[in-house]
Amino acid sequence: MDPLDKHLSGLAAALGPYRTVAARLADWGAELAWHLGRGGRLLVAGNGGSAAEAQHLAAELVGKLREDRAPLSAIALTPDSSAVTAIGNDYGFEEVFARQVRAHGRPGDVLLVMSTSGRSPNLVAAVRAARECGLRTWAMVGPGPSPVGDICDEVLRCPSPDSQVVQELHLVSVHVMCEHIDLTLPRVLAGSAPEGGSTVTKPLLVVVGDTLLDRDVEGAVHRVAPDAPAPVLDEESVSERPGGAGLAALLAAAQDDYRVALVTALAPDAAGARLSELLTAAGIEVHALPLPGATPQKIRMRSRGQVLMRLDRGGPAQPPGDAPDGLLDLLDAATAVLVSDYGRGVAKHPAVRAALERASAPIVWDPHPGGPPPVPGVRLVTPNLSEAVGFTGDAARGSALSTAQRAGQRLRDQWRAQAIAITCGADGAILCQAGPTPLVVPAPGDAGDADTCGAGDRFAAAAALALAAGALTSEAVQDAVSAATSYVLAGGVAAALSPPAALPTPEPERIGADAAGQLAASVRERGGVVVATGGCFDILHTGHLATLRAARGLGDCLIVCLNSDDSVRGLKGPDRPLNAQADRARLLAALDCVDAVVIFDEPTPEAALSWLRPDVWVKGGDYADGGPSLPEAELVKRWDGQTVIVPYVDGRSTTRTIAAAQAAAVITTSGR
Structure with a gap:
């Protein structure tokens, strides 16, 4: 094979899996924007070709990537030949970076090390020195376990056996991370920090669950197929959006006062890459478990607002792989947790369930008939009426109110949950807590035949956000009923995810x-x-x-x-x-x-x-x-x-x- 074709083939093979792991770059870019924008420092180290990439990253930050902006403090530990040779001569080559880390690093700063092999002793020593000095440690390495990647707080493993491809993906990562820094930095410099210079930390909502790719194919039907009694859809447009837990996270992220992280499972395929792109573009931190097989998709064929057929892809659910690094720390930092279960295995994952059981934040659990029961002690479980009847095997005797009350109390005891809110569509919700008398929360408007796709996700997300803000469970359910009704009346998922109308450009403050x-x-x-x-x-x-x-x-x-x-x-x-x-x-x-x-x-x-x-x-x-x-x-x-x-x-x-x-x-x- 021609060397060019061989090299490009290796690069192309790595790009699909890389897009999944590279979702971490949005988080790193946002964190660096906040840290460097407030006077913090980034230290970067690498050997050989990685040394050049470390210098490249520092140059992009001290200089600029595209548009002019304030210079940011980034130091590459490689280009000072006097320091490197003096330290190497006096203390040994393993100390060339560690000693510089001790000199330049301050608690809270970030050390980023870059290595194709992940085995360099001087980088291992640098990471250990950084941890001793209170720095956060990140690594860009090649695939699989490595001494450097394994001891860092966070790691991006570029999925290619070819060290040249790994280095090229590192360079792509540098540029993408800088793009995310530039996207976040204006908010930092615009005064998002309070008086005295400390940053206001937004409450963190962690969404846990299965994500799928929703695709709507819109078209017109003018004829019937000549070879079968089926309508022929002439495609006019295609729209894509996250579904399942991804949609719940997207709806929650629309509330600017909250930071949203999503723990989900994604396969290394085009659909998984597209979901990563859509979610990170919405400001959501994606923490993905590896998913065997294919990322699930729901494809709706529509004409004039009516669904003609739905095509499902992805096959039967398969157990996700190992939980992402730092899952326990993420849930420990959460202000509230929403489990949006779509029955494909994330909520059943042993490590995920163990982390949820340890979480101290209030948990809202939106269950699925094919999923596991909620972990004991969750604050609120939100099945709809038909799901509640299915979970209990109730014969649905009497009115919807009496059926919901019986099911709610039985599920509350069965799942050892603090409260059950059974959603009843246009009739609102029925909240069952301790005591025999339920709270009935009617819907504030009649949605009629409107599209209710995503209404349950909107309900659960609104309830979780209300609990994150300190609301009582009864107040959270009232907020959730109001939010879900407004969501449906406004046009459902299509309206909720439409870009907002352009606002007039505000007049500058004329300060500075x-x-x-x-x-x-x-x-x-x-x-x-x-x-x-x-x-x-x-x-x-x-x-x-x-x-x-x-x-x-x-x-x-x-x-x-x-x-x-x-x-x-x-x-x-x-x-x-x-x-x-x-x-x-x-x-x-x-x-x-x-x-x-x-x-x-x-x-x-x-x-x-x-x-x-x-x-x-x-x-x-x-x-x-x-x-x-x-x-x-x-x-x-x-x-x-x-x-x-x-x-x-x-x-x-x-x-x-x-x-x-x-x-x-x-x-x-x-x-x-």
């Missing part, structure tokens, strides 16, 4: 050095006058407003140089500022007389003024009538700028406002 610099440049380009002023603006009052309006009247734009929190503390003392710099900047930017705000850390804004170079620098009335000198005045003269003073409103100042508030508090306290 980029905004201020672009504004100054555009004003100068059209011959305008750039005006700047500065201050702490801790409590915005009418005195400030008068100064800002007067300053804005002196030119064509006003840029406010705002003291940072550290700068205010240095000037005013440890009790100031009363309001954080982010809040002060937003209030100023919201004023119609302020065109941009830039924050500085020094005691005076001289550094900011040096690159802004305003035509007019404005100070308040404190500097009039023989007050203190203006240190910025001489600086502004360097570019022929002018410094002016505008008067304050008499009797208005932040210091007087704070003093008056403190005096009022003392009087109130003493009068009690």
Whole structure:
């Protein structure tokens, strides 16, 4: 075989299985965006060709992948020849990376090691050093167990026996991970972290269950087949979406306040790769068990909204392989767990059940007639009425209410569950808890003949999210009935998964050095006058407003140089500022007389003024009538700028406002 054909054949053979394992890259990219975007560091190491790929990754992060963005701290431990040779000479080659990890790594940082064989002693030593220093450890290696991959916290094993193909897949992984970093980074830099710099950790919902690929083939029927009494469907469009537990995860992920992870089983085939692509694109963390055989598919042939035929692929259910690394840790971190069982083996997997039994988070279990019973002690089980009757063997005597009540109480005892919510379609749900009296939750609207596909998933996901938020079980069921009814009335799964209508682009906040610099440049380009002023603006009052309006009247734009929190503390003392710099900047930017705000850390804004170079620098009335000198005045003269003073409103100042508030508090306290 021609070497090119041979090589490409090996690469092509690895791509299908690789797409399944590479779902981990979305998680790694998102984690690195949050960590590096807040000042953390990535260390990367590898030998030979992997050393070049380690340098490549560091270059993409310190530089850029596609669009311009802030530089991120990434250090390749390979290119410093002096350090590598000195450490190798003095401590041995096995220590060339470990010693650098101890020097550069900080608790919480990430070490990523890259190796085709996974056997390099210097990488094993580096990982051990990283763990001792409190770093997280990731590995990109070849297939199968390896000393490097086995001791890391997380590992991506590229499925090819050819080391050259493994290296090429590592390079693909570098680029894909960087794409995910760039997708997540804008949320980090837009202020998703709270005051003080720590990140708000979103509640984690873990969905466990079987995922399948749903395909809808839409078309028109104009004739009957000449060789059989069957309609001929002329295909017009095909749509694909995750089904089963994947749909439940997708519906939950639409709630932006929650992080969603999915524990499922996927085969190394085109359908499994497509599911990984759809799920990770929706922001879902996929933790996949290997699935023998084929990924299940449900293909619906439809015309004018009616299903003509359904074709199922994937064959009989087969037990999934080994549970993914870190499953116990994932469930331990969960705020709530949803088991969406579709009877194909994930909920029956021994390791998965053991992890669920140990989980402390509330569990909602959506059962399947072909699946196992829920683990004991789950918070809520959500069968529909026909499933409940089937589970108990009840003869469905009497009304739906009496049947549901009997079945619910029997299942609650049988499964040792805390509560059973039996869904009854358009009639809502019946909740059976401790005690003989059920809670009936009617549906808030009549869905008529609407498409109910996915309504059970929407119900279970809404209940799990409500429990994650601290709701009582009765409140969670009410939320779930309301959510499922709204879902059906809005058009079901097709409407729920349709892309949202485009929203108008919000006006930028006009905060930061980029905004201020672009504004100054555009004003100068059209011959305008750039005006700047500065201050702490801790409590915005009418005195400030008068100064800002007067300053804005002196030119064509006003840029406010705002003291940072550290700068205010240095000037005013440890009790100031009363309001954080982010809040002060937003209030100023919201004023119609302020065109941009830039924050500085020094005691005076001289550094900011040096690159802004305003035509007019404005100070308040404190500097009039023989007050203190203006240190910025001489600086502004360097570019022929002018410094002016505008008067304050008499009797208005932040210091007087704070003093008056403190005096009022003392009087109130003493009068009690």
